[in-house]
Amino acid sequence: MNCYERVVVHPLFKLFKYSKKYRFDISLAALYSLLNKVFDILPEVLIGVAVDVIVKRQDSMLAHFGIHDVKLQIIVLGLFTGLIWILESTFQYLYSLKWCYLAQHLQHDMRLDAYGHIQKLELEYFENKATGNLMAILNDDINQLERFINDGVNQIIQIVGSTLIIGVIFFVISTQVALLSFMPIPLIILGVFFFRHQLAPRYLRVRNSAGELNGKLNTNLSGMATIKSFTSETHELNAVAKLSSNYVNANKAAIVMSAAVTPVIRMAVMCGFLGALIYGGILTLEGQIQVASYSILIFLSQRLLWPLTYLAQVTDMYQRSMASINRVMGLLSAPIQIQAGTKEVVQPCQGQLEFNAVDFAYQEREQLFKHLSFKIAAGENIAFVGSTGSGKSTLVKLLLRFYQNQAGEILLDGQPIDELSLNSLRSQIGVVSQETFLIDGSIADNIRYGSFTASLDEVLRVAKLVEADSFIQQLPEGYQTLVGERGQKLSGGQRQRIALARAILKNPAILILDEATSALDNHTEDMIQQAMLEVSKGRTTLSIAHRLSTVVNADRIYVLEHGAIIEVGSHAELLAQNGQYAYLWRLQLRNPDAVV
Numbered sequence: 001m002n003c004y005e006r007v008v009v010h011p012l013f014k015l016f017k018y019s020k021k022y023r024f025d026i027s028l029a030a031l032y033s034l035l036n037k038v039f040d041i042l043p044e045v046l047i048g049v050a051v052d053v054i055v056k057r058q059d060s061m062l063a064h065f066g067i068h069d070v071k072l073q074i075i076v077l078g079l080f081t082g083l084i085w086i087l088e089s090t091f092q093y094l095y096s097l098k099w100c101y102l103a104q105h106l107q108h109d110m111r112l113d114a115y116g117h118i119q120k121l122e123l124e125y126f127e128n129k130a131t132g133n134l135m136a137i138l139n140d141d142i143n144q145l146e147r148f149i150n151d152g153v154n155q156i157i158q159i160v161g162s163t164l165i166i167g168v169i170f171f172v173i174s175t176q177v178a179l180l181s182f183m184p185i186p187l188i189i190l191g192v193f194f195f196r197h198q199l200a201p202r203y204l205r206v207r208n209s210a211g212e213l214n215g216k217l218n219t220n221l222s223g224m225a226t227i228k229s230f231t232s233e234t235h236e237l238n239a240v241a242k243l244s245s246n247y248v249n250a251n252k253a254a255i256v257m258s259a260a261v262t263p264v265i266r267m268a269v270m271c272g273f274l275g276a277l278i279y280g281g282i283l284t285l286e287g288q289i290q291v292a293s294y295s296i297l298i299f300l301s302q303r304l305l306w307p308l309t310y311l312a313q314v315t316d317m318y319q320r321s322m323a324s325i326n327r328v329m330g331l332l333s334a335p336i337q338i339q340a341g342t343k344e345v346v347q348p349c350q351g352q353l354e355f356n357a358v359d360f361a362y363q364e365r366e367q368l369f370k371h372l373s374f375k376i377a378a379g380e381n382i383a384f385v386g387s388t389g390s391g392k393s394t395l396v397k398l399l400l401r402f403y404q405n406q407a408g409e410i411l412l413d414g415q416p417i418d419e420l421s422l423n424s425l426r427s428q429i430g431v432v433s434q435e436t437f438l439i440d441g442s443i444a445d446n447i448r449y450g451s452f453t454a455s456l457d458e459v460l461r462v463a464k465l466v467e468a469d470s471f472i473q474q475l476p477e478g479y480q481t482l483v484g485e486r487g488q489k490l491s492g493g494q495r496q497r498i499a500l501a502r503a504i505l506k507n508p509a510i511l512i513l514d515e516a517t518s519a520l521d522n523h524t525e526d527m528i529q530q531a532m533l534e535v536s537k538g539r540t541t542l543s544i545a546h547r548l549s550t551v552v553n554a555d556r557i558y559v560l561e562h563g564a565i566i567e568v569g570s571h572a573e574l575l576a577q578n579g580q581y582a583y584l585w586r587l588q589l590r591n592p593d594a595v596v
């Protein structure tokens with residue numbers, strides 16, 4: 001595959017395949033564009049006919065159609081010209097409407113498909129991609145594609161259409177003048193291909209630079225509190241300035257090349273126009289071409305050549321769009337590593353879990369789990385503890401199929417979770433993590449998130465259960481109080497209680513608490529722990545904790561180290577073993593040498 005095919009044809013071919021369901025609408029829009037150009041060219045032909053009427057009068061070409069009265073010829077010519085203008089305007093309206101609708105529908109479909117595809121990608125994909133860059137693809141790149149479909153495609157059709165139509169008229173009138181007028185066109189096309197080839201990598205750098213800048217801005221806006229607290233404003237401003245300069249310089253490199261396209265094309269156009277003007281005039285003086293035909297040639301030579309100056313604008317728009325299509329299609333073609341099964345969880349789900357010889361390693365890292373095996377009975381309250389990086393949270397990610405284990409299997413009620421649909425599997429699991437995600441809505445909306453049909457009474461019940469009702473009632477609008485973006489109007493403990501309420505409202509067979517009370521004060525934590533004892537009855541509960549005080553009531557505690565289970569037992573049993581768990585317990589009591 002040569003460079004031209006890789007940069008230009010390939011993304012356009014992908015776009016053509018993607019827009020398959022709009023083929024009829026595209027064909028109709030193209031027909032409207034072509035008919036508009038036909039009726040747009042005809043007035044120039046009628047000017048020649050008008051000159052012929054004035055010069056030849058009763059011997060004009062209209063006289064051959066039975067209209068001998070000169071005044072009547074002018075009236076007929078005027079009426080016909082009016083009809084042509086009406087048709088030209090009508091088809092302009094139709095193609096504008098059709099291309100606009102197509103652009104809107106395509107960008108809507110593409111944005112939804114791209115976002116839907118993103119939701120199916122494994123979490124590891126997001127670890128290697130900046131959020132701002134993905135935002136740039138979903139917004140800027142798709143919007144760039146919309147502009148190209150809305151304007152660029154129509155211009156290409158009309159330029160090609162007018163060239164072919166006028167070319168036929170030229171060759172009918174005078175082959176010699178036609179050949180002379182068409183001589184610059186191959187040079188113009190070659191020039192356009194040259195500039196397009198030069199512009200492609202430049203605009204790709206522009207889009208990538210825009211993505212990097214958006215990524216940095218997105219990160220900084222999310223972490224503004226940290227930036228302020230570490231007085232890093234100047235440092236971050238310099239970092240943004242550097243990325244912004246890279247974006248400016250990438251644009252400059254593209255502009256230097258794109259700005260040269262129009263002048264080059266205009267010079268070639270001038271040569272073709274002068275050829276038609278001078279040589280056509282000589283042939284007319286020699287009587288080889290009629291005056292009316294010469295008038296048509298002069299007017300149409302501009303119609304033939306001057307629209308080619310728009311090739312600069314079209315080329316620029318086309319290359320920007322191809323760079324954007326490459327990025328959007330690259331996202332859409334990102335492989336989905338987590339393949340969903342087709343089976344449903346057998347109801348009612350009991351919540352029995354089993355890890356059977358599970359192997360797992362993060363990409364480009366050492367293996368974390370090697371033949372990891374354990375079994376959790378339905379309704380058990382299980383805790384996982386261990387140092388940072390021991391694999392506690394990874395167990396949850398594997399169970400939720402955020403990541404795919406490389407070997408072994410994970411079973412839910414005896415069913416391999418790889419065989420289950422993701423919706424069926426995840427609907428049985430409620431998760432409360434240390435990093436709480438809240439939507440920009442009301443408190444009630446956030447508690448209902450994932451259980452959208454829950455009644456207000458159900459919302460109130462779970463809020464009281466997690467000791468959230470008291471602080472919610474004190475807010476100006478109670479449960480209808482807006483929490484702000486990412487819940488910034490609430491404290492960390494308030495956000496976590498809402499997340500707890502949301503998980504409980506889901507009524508899952510398995511409840512996962514990943515450092516769920518880490519943001520709470522001791523008093524509130526004690527109250528919620530008591531509530532959790534009640535909530536966990538009849539369901540399997542998995543707790544991941546650094547604060548061992550939160551897992552003392554667990555039926556069984558697994559101690560992990562470097563991805564391996566090194567100790568198992570209840571709180572009392574593990575203290576009696578006087579191993580790693582006992583050491584961690586003494587450490588949290590600030591007395592690592594004490595005897596337990």
